[in-house]
Amino acid sequence: MASYQKEQEQLNDILNGQEYQIYYQDNRSLLERLWDRFVEWIQKILNYIFESFNPASTTGNIITMLTAGIIIAIVLATIIAIVMITIRKKRLSKRQLFNQSEELSWSYRDHLQAAHDYETKANYRLATRHQFLSLLLVVDEHEWLEARQWKTNWDYYDELKQTNKAFAEDFYQLALFFEKITYGKHPITVDEYQSYQSEINRWIESIVEQTATKETGER
Known part of the structure; x- marks a missing residue:
């Protein structure tokens, strides 16, 4: 019994050790983690809308990537539009037209x-x-x-x-x-x-x- 407890303690030490735990650490970059969360968010929405949606399938993966691309395109288009409007607005001076x-x-x-x-x-x-x-x-x-x-x-x-x-x-x-x-x-x-x-x-x-x-x- 004492031998079993000793072996159990040694096993726990190994499992809790840095050499073993490092395999469970998320070593991805911030951008990679954000992308995965973004994809997971899209998959949840698609799964909510389409009951038969299977994110693990090839078709599901293609649909997810297309949806992600569309969303990114819309966001970029919105940002560009805002920048263009801001530039256009600045082209018209903020000076008052009537001096007096x-x-x-x-x-x-x-x-x-x-x-x-x-x-x-x-x-x-x-x-x-x-x-x-x-x-x-x-x-x-x-x-x-x-x-x-x-x-x-x-x-x-x-x-x-x-x-x-x-x-x-x-x-x-x-x-x-x-x-x-x-x-x-x-x-x-x-x-x-x-x-x-x-x-x-x-x-x-x-x-x-x-x-x-x-x-x-x-x-």
Whole structure:
């Protein structure tokens, strides 16, 4: 009996020893362990949805890998979309468009006149700025957005996507040019200014006409 107890103690010592226990340790990397847990999570979901699902089979393994690939693709696409939106948002400056509060109280015609005055002085940077602000105020009058001193071009673009998606895309391009000239100190040629002025005036005339038609119809 004493011999049996001694042998049992020796066996326990061996089983508890480092040389034996090392075989039970998880020596996989963190990434490998996370992947296995991810696969197990997918298998549990598939097993819950499909009663006949067998993760140990070849078909089950293929379905698991395909599902994992789809989930990873969706996650990556979401991350890329968020990054792209963030980059796009940063492209529109966080600067306030109206330098002074009284500029917001001007009519769009006042800004057009200011643009004309700067144009005659060959100051196309400031002329471009007032051209853009005149458009912004016309759009405000047409109630596609609400002009406020604290708002940025991104705020306006976000509003326009809800009220007029077609114009929102043109506004985005016009806003980018405005910011490049106004804040980026990008030199502007006469041809560039005239092209921008033509596009601004085209939209102003169109929106003013729509506003007049709307008011006539309401009478």
